[in-house]
Amino acid sequence: MTLALEVNHVSKAYQDFMIEDLSFSVPKGYIMGLIGPNGAGKSTTIKMILNLVKKDRGSIKIFGFDHIEHEIKVRERIGMVFDENHFYEDLTCAQVKKIIARFYKNWDERIYHNYMKQFQLPHDKKVKELSKGMKMKFAIAMALSHHAELIIMDEPTAGLDPIVRSEVLDILQEIVLDENKSVLFSTHITTDLEKIADYLTFIHDGQVVFSEAKDDVLEHYWLVKGDDSLLDQDRRHLFVGIRKSDYGFVGLTRDVEQVRGSLKNSVIYEKPSLEEIMIYTVKKG
Amino acid sequence: MLNLLIKDISIQLKTILFFLCFTIGSFIFLEVNVYMIIPILSAILLTVGSVGIEEKNNSEKLVLSLPLKRSTIVLSKYMSVMIYFGGGMLLAVLFGSLLVKIGIARVLKYVSFDDVILSLMITILYASLYLPIIFKLGYKQSRLYVFMMVMLPSMATLIISDYPDLTKKLVWLSYVPHKMLMFGVFLFLFMIYGISMFFSVRFYEKRDF
Incomplete structure (x- = not known):
C-alpha cells in the first residue's frame, strides 16, 4: 500500500x-x-x-x-x-x-x-x-x-x-x-x-x-452493560473504561472474547459509537 | 522571494497610499528634511507593517505552509527594507522636485547626496536591530522594543552630550578622506546587516507557531 x-x-x-x-x-x-x-x-x-x-x-x-x-x-x-x-x-x-x-x-x-x-x-x-x-x-x-x-x-x-x-x-x-x-x-x-x-x-x-x-475499530470495541456486583478487581482489567450508574455499570472493552469467557451471558453486549469509544477511553473510570 | 515582496506590497496598498499623501503633506507643511524622513519611515513602517498585518490576520501559518523555506521569508524581509527605502526615496525626490519647482514646498531644497547616504545608513542600522527581534518574538511582543529603538537616537544624543571629550576623541575621523570614511561606514553597516540576517534566519527557523 x-x-x-x-x-x-x-x-x-x-x-x-x-x-x-x-x-x-x-x-x-x-x-x-x-x-x-x-x-x-x-x-x-x-x-x-x-x-x-x-x-x-x-x-x-x-x-x-x-x-x-x-x-x-x-x-x-x-x-x-x-x-x-x-x-x-x-x-x-x-x-x-x-x-x-x-x-x-x-x-x-x-x-x-x-x-x-x-x-x-x-x-x-x-x-x-x-x-x-x-x-x-x-x-x-x-x-x-x-x-x-x-x-x-x-x-x-x-x-x-x-x-x-x-x-x-x-x-x-x-x-x-x-x-x-x-x-x-x-x-x-x-x-x-x-x-x-x-x-x-x-x-x-x-x-x-x-x-x-475505521471498520476494524468499530468491530473490535464493544460496550458491556451489567450489574455492579459482577465487577470485581480482575474483571475491571478487561475494560478500557467503565462508567457506573444506579442501574449498573457500562464498560468499554477491546477484548470481547475474554469478557464473554468471564461474564458469559450475564451482561448485555452492544456496539459503541466512536464518541463512546473516545469518552470511555479518556474517562477510564 | 519576488512573490513574497509582491504579497507584502499587495496587503499594504492602503498604507502605501497613505504614504503618498503623507509625503506631499510633509513637503508642504513641515519644516524638516523630508528627503531623509520619508525613505526611513517607509522602510521601517512598511516592513514592520507587513509583519503586523500577517499577525492581525493570523496569516503567518498560511505563509509558512506555502512551498517556501523559512530563510526565504526572512531574506525577503531584508530585501523589502531596501525596496521600501528605494521607493520612499523615489517618492520623496519626485514630489520634492515638483513641489520645490512649483514653489509650494515649505523647505525649498532639492535632494542631496548626503540625504540619501545618511538616511540609508539609519535605515540599515534600524532594520538590523529590529528585524531579529521581530523574527524572534513576533510582532506583538516586539512592539515595545521597536518603540524603544525609535527613542534610541534621542537617547544617544543625550548620552553623547554628557561626554564632550568623546567628540574631541573622534576628531581624527575628519582627517580620513571622505570617500574612504563613507566606504568604511557602509562596509561596517552592511556587515551588521549580514549578521542581523544570520541571526534572524536562526531565530525564525527555530520558532514554533
Whole structure:
C-alpha cells in the first residue's frame, strides 16, 4: 500500500505537555481521521507535519520524502485547511487568490474557478464579509486548486452549522474519489468521521491509543452493560473504561472474547459509537 | 522571494497610499528634511507593517505552509527594507522636485547626496536591530522594543552630550578622506546587516507557531 504520510516515533516536549512516540500513516487515496479530545495533541501533530512546530525526535515522510529535507517539493503537493481563517481579511477572494496562486507551480485557474462556482463563492467579496462556512469553503477551494495530493485539515468542521458541515464532508468524499488524493482530517466531532473516514488515529494525552481502519475499530470495541456486583478487581482489567450508574455499570472493552469467557451471558453486549469509544477511553473510570 | 515582496506590497496598498499623501503633506507643511524622513519611515513602517498585518490576520501559518523555506521569508524581509527605502526615496525626490519647482514646498531644497547616504545608513542600522527581534518574538511582543529603538537616537544624543571629550576623541575621523570614511561606514553597516540576517534566519527557523 502506497503511503501519502508516515509519522514515525515522533516526540515533542513542552513544559506542561508532551507528545510521545507518535506513529501513524495515511494510505494514498483514503481519509484518515485524527480524533481526540481538546488538548490531546491533534493540532500539534498537524503543525509538526507542516514543520510549523519543530519535532524533538522521530521522522515524518510525505510521499516518501522527509518533510524538512524536501520541504518545498513536499509542500507543493499539500493542501492545508486550518481551523480558522488565515487569509487577509481586508482583501477580496480574488485578491487573496492572486497572492497565493503565485507560490504554486501547479496552480490551476480552471479548478479554482470550478470550485468557486460549485461552492457559490463571490470573487469580489472581502474575506471578512464571508460567513464562517463560506470562509471554510474558500479555504478548501484554495487548498485544492494546485493539484494537492494530500489535504490536511485541522478541525475544518468545528463551529459550522450542520448543513455546511455536511457539505464539507461531501466535498471531502468527492476529493478521495480521485485515488491519488488523500485526506488527513482532525476533529473532535466523531460523527463526522463515522460518515467519511476510512482510517482512524485516536490521540489522547499526546499518545496514540489506536491507529487502524475505521471498520476494524468499530468491530473490535464493544460496550458491556451489567450489574455492579459482577465487577470485581480482575474483571475491571478487561475494560478500557467503565462508567457506573444506579442501574449498573457500562464498560468499554477491546477484548470481547475474554469478557464473554468471564461474564458469559450475564451482561448485555452492544456496539459503541466512536464518541463512546473516545469518552470511555479518556474517562477510564 | 519576488512573490513574497509582491504579497507584502499587495496587503499594504492602503498604507502605501497613505504614504503618498503623507509625503506631499510633509513637503508642504513641515519644516524638516523630508528627503531623509520619508525613505526611513517607509522602510521601517512598511516592513514592520507587513509583519503586523500577517499577525492581525493570523496569516503567518498560511505563509509558512506555502512551498517556501523559512530563510526565504526572512531574506525577503531584508530585501523589502531596501525596496521600501528605494521607493520612499523615489517618492520623496519626485514630489520634492515638483513641489520645490512649483514653489509650494515649505523647505525649498532639492535632494542631496548626503540625504540619501545618511538616511540609508539609519535605515540599515534600524532594520538590523529590529528585524531579529521581530523574527524572534513576533510582532506583538516586539512592539515595545521597536518603540524603544525609535527613542534610541534621542537617547544617544543625550548620552553623547554628557561626554564632550568623546567628540574631541573622534576628531581624527575628519582627517580620513571622505570617500574612504563613507566606504568604511557602509562596509561596517552592511556587515551588521549580514549578521542581523544570520541571526534572524536562526531565530525564525527555530520558532514554533
